[in-house]
Amino acid sequence: MSVKRTTILTKEEINRAITRISHEIVERNKGSRELAIVGIRNRGYFLAERIAASINQIDGAKLPVGALDITLYRDDLRVVSEQPIIHKTEIDFDIEEKNVILVDDVLYTGRTIRCALDALIDFGRPRTIQLAVLIDRGHRELPIRADYVGKNLPTSQKQAVQVKLEEADDEDSVFIEEKQDA
Amino acid sequence: MPKQTKKKPKWIHKDLLGLEYLSNEDIILLLDTADSFREILDRTIKKVPALRGKTVVNLFYEPSTRTRVSFEIAAKRLSADVINIATETSSVKKGETLNDTGRNIEALKADIIIVRHNCSGAATMLARNVNISVVNAGDGWHEHPTQGLLDIFTLRKKFGHIEGLNVSIVGDIAHSRVARSNIWGLTKLGAKVTVCAPDILIPPGIEQMGVSVTNDIDEALYDADAVNVLRMQFERDEKAAFPKQLEYFKKFGITEERLKKTRKNIIVMHPGPINRGIEISSKVADGANSVILEQVTNGIAVRMAVLFWLSQAMDKGNKHEASD
Numbered sequence: 001m002s003v004k005r006t007t008i009l010t011k012e013e014i015n016r017a018i019t020r021i022s023h024e025i026v027e028r029n030k031g032s033r034e035l036a037i038v039g040i041r042n043r044g045y046f047l048a049e050r051i052a053a054s055i056n057q058i059d060g061a062k063l064p065v066g067a068l069d070i071t072l073y074r075d076d077l078r079v080v081s082e083q084p085i086i087h088k089t090e091i092d093f094d095i096e097e098k099n100v101i102l103v104d105d106v107l108y109t110g111r112t113i114r115c116a117l118d119a120l121i122d123f124g125r126p127r128t129i130q131l132a133v134l135i136d137r138g139h140r141e142l143p144i145r146a147d148y149v150g151k152n153l154p155t156s157q158k159q160a161v162q163v164k165l166e167e168a169d170d171e172d173s174v175f176i177e178e179k180q181d182a
Numbered sequence: 183m184p185k186q187t188k189k190k191p192k193w194i195h196k197d198l199l200g201l202e203y204l205s206n207e208d209i210i211l212l213l214d215t216a217d218s219f220r221e222i223l224d225r226t227i228k229k230v231p232a233l234r235g236k237t238v239v240n241l242f243y244e245p246s247t248r249t250r251v252s253f254e255i256a257a258k259r260l261s262a263d264v265i266n267i268a269t270e271t272s273s274v275k276k277g278e279t280l281n282d283t284g285r286n287i288e289a290l291k292a293d294i295i296i297v298r299h300n301c302s303g304a305a306t307m308l309a310r311n312v313n314i315s316v317v318n319a320g321d322g323w324h325e326h327p328t329q330g331l332l333d334i335f336t337l338r339k340k341f342g343h344i345e346g347l348n349v350s351i352v353g354d355i356a357h358s359r360v361a362r363s364n365i366w367g368l369t370k371l372g373a374k375v376t377v378c379a380p381d382i383l384i385p386p387g388i389e390q391m392g393v394s395v396t397n398d399i400d401e402a403l404y405d406a407d408a409v410n411v412l413r414m415q416f417e418r419d420e421k422a423a424f425p426k427q428l429e430y431f432k433k434f435g436i437t438e439e440r441l442k443k444t445r446k447n448i449i450v451m452h453p454g455p456i457n458r459g460i461e462i463s464s465k466v467a468d469g470a471n472s473v474i475l476e477q478v479t480n481g482i483a484v485r486m487a488v489l490f491w492l493s494q495a496m497d498k499g500n501k502h503e504a505s506d
Contacts, residue, residue: 069218072232072260083191083494086218122227 004178008153008161011172014134017150018047021132022054024148029099032061034127036098040116041069041087044104046167047134051103066091068102073115089119096124101148105163107133110144135174137161193491197309197316200325201366209367213335215487216480222259223482233260233493237292240266241283242319243274243299248454248478249319249329253296256485265292280304281311288312294492297321302359315492323357328488329453330363332481334371336473337408339480340449345372350402351393352378352434353412353461356385360453364410365391378402379434380425399434400443408449411436411462427460437463441471449473 009017026032032055039048045067052063069087071077077084102116113131120129132148137155151174155161160177164170191211201209222230238257240250250266257264267283269275274283280299287295294315297305302322309316320326338344349368355361355377368375375393377384384395396402403409414430425433441448450462450471458464467474 072230077232077494077497083193083498085191086215086490088218089221118231122229123225 002180004180005175006178007173007175008135009151009174014150014172014174017134018050019054021148021150022051022058025051025101025130025132026055026058028130028147032059032063034097034099035061035101036064036066036093036095036126037101037103038066038068038091038095038116038120039103040112041067042168043163043165044068046165047105047132048101048103049167051101051132064093066093066095068116068119070112070115070119073119075111075115091123094124095120095126098126099128099130100126101130101132103132105134105165106161107131107136107144107146107149108139108161110140110142113144114142134163135161193495195495196492197305197318198327198488198492199306199309199316199318201327201330201363201370202325204327204367204370206370209331209334209370212331212484212487212491213338215490216331216335216483217339219259219486219490220480220483222486223479228259229261230259231261232490233257233262236260236262236294236493237290238262238264238294238296238489239287239290239292240264240319241269241287241295241297242267243269243280243297243304244320246298246319248481249298249326250296252478252481253317253319253328253485253489256482257294257489259482260486260489262293262489280308284308284312284316288314293496294489315496317488317492320359322359323362324359325363325366326359326453327363327367328481328485329360330367331488332477332484333360333364333410333451333453334367335484336451336477336480337373337449339476340473341407344368347373347407348376348405349373349408349410350376350378350406351410351412352399352402352436354383354415355379355388355412356383357415358412360410361412362391365393369393376402376406380430382425399436400440403436403440403444403448405445406448407446408451409436410451410453411456412453413455413457414461427457431460431463435459435461435463436466438465438469441466447471451477454478 037048037052039045048065052065067090069089071084071086130147133146134150135153136146136149137153162175164173166172242250254264296317296319298319299321302324304321305316305318351361365375369392377393378396452474456467
């Protein structure tokens with residue numbers, strides 16, 4: 001068995017995708033007033049910070065950024081084999097009546113996003129929740145879709161999509177891994 | 183943002199019976215998890231669904247407000263259902279044994295029993311006799327592990343670390359399960375613990391737990407980063423051997439004057455309920471050094487962490503059985 005690795009996005013392409021998503025967010029929301037950005041730990045949170053910085057360059061706004069840990073909302077807490085690590089949820093601002101941009105790295109089954117929606121709504125009632133993801137790889141198990149997508153990536157379920165970000169992994173890249181018979 | 187280099191946590195215990203039986207890693211996992219849970223208590227909607235569908239039974243053979251309510255709130259914040267059994271109004275009055283009560287609670291399909299009992303070792307015996315999780319909420323003079331954990335959690339929040347701290351425990355060491363749980367946990371994490379009390383309230387051989395002993399309160403306070411003030415349990419003084427209340431306050435009471443003579447700005451803790459004017463003055467209890475009420479809040483987060491990991495261990499254990 002060997003692992004075949006195909007690069008999908010380079011550092012520059014990730015940067016361009018984040019810049020484009022940021023422009024789309026500002027355009028769709030007619031500016032950045034009442035916007036807040038919440039990233040799903042861990043890599044979604046790093047992307048959220050990057051989007052906030054990018055929107056800051058576009059129109060000077062300093063948006064509040066929060067981090068969401070969705071472990072306690074998982075529907076598979078009872079069945080996953082490994083034990084979870086509980087990280088802190090840090091949302092230090094009021095999300096009531098805000099347009100909240102929820103950010104994650106990969107959109108796959110949609111179950112993580114379902115958890116995140118439940119978790120977010122436990123903090124209050126935002127005006128809207130919009131979803132931004134770096135990669136949409138398909139195979140949804142719930143009726144959930146993204147509003148902003150860095151790259152649509154048709155995959156098979158045998159493949160693994162890896163997002164690496166400098167904040168956690170010392171490099172910026174997205175690649176697909178697939179186990180192959182040698 | 184620090185990088186995630188942490189090892190995967192591993193919690194394998196069915197029960198929480200005492201800090202003596204936990205590894206350093208176990209204690210740190212509970213403290214870290216409590217740290218993540220702490221924020222939930224400040225939300226508008228103070229609830230997460232992690233223990234949805236679980237049933238927690240409070241079985242208290244001794245009076246308790248703080249601990250029972252704290253466990254009840256902790257369980258409810260995690261969406262568990264909570265049943266309180268007050269032994270005065272239950273079949274315990276009709277002579278049912280602890281083990282039989284426990285087996286009946288298990289047969290009622292509860293998941294976790296939280297037990298307080300006046301006999302040392304009661305929780306351990308119960309844990310051996312039921313397949314569901316047991317949390318020791320205080321057994322005689324033995325241990326009160328969640329109180330120990332919440333004291334350590336409060337210290338870690340104040341100082342950022344436990345290793346190297348000087349912690350003095352003052353009061354009735356001999357009859358105190360709080361002291362014992364604190365000593366086990368603090369020494370495991372590398373704190374230096376001193377116990378201070380009149381000789382009659384110091385159990386012989388306590389030095390073997392790795393603590394220093396003194397009868398001089400000013401010496402105990404002088405170099406301490408924190409002092410944990412225990413309640414004088416006069417109700418346990420059957421032989422009337424304790425010093426009289428006023429005498430105790432004069433010799434061992436924590437007062438502002440005493441705190442002024444110390445080298446550091448000392449943190450004052452107390453597991454409650456406090457006896458004002460006996461082991462601690464009102465001014466100190468309500469003063470700037472006191473973290474007594476923070477301890478109460480932190481207690482919920484710590485108990486949430488305990489309930490969460492016990493429930494995780496049971497779910498994983500069951501799954502293991504099923505797949506075998």
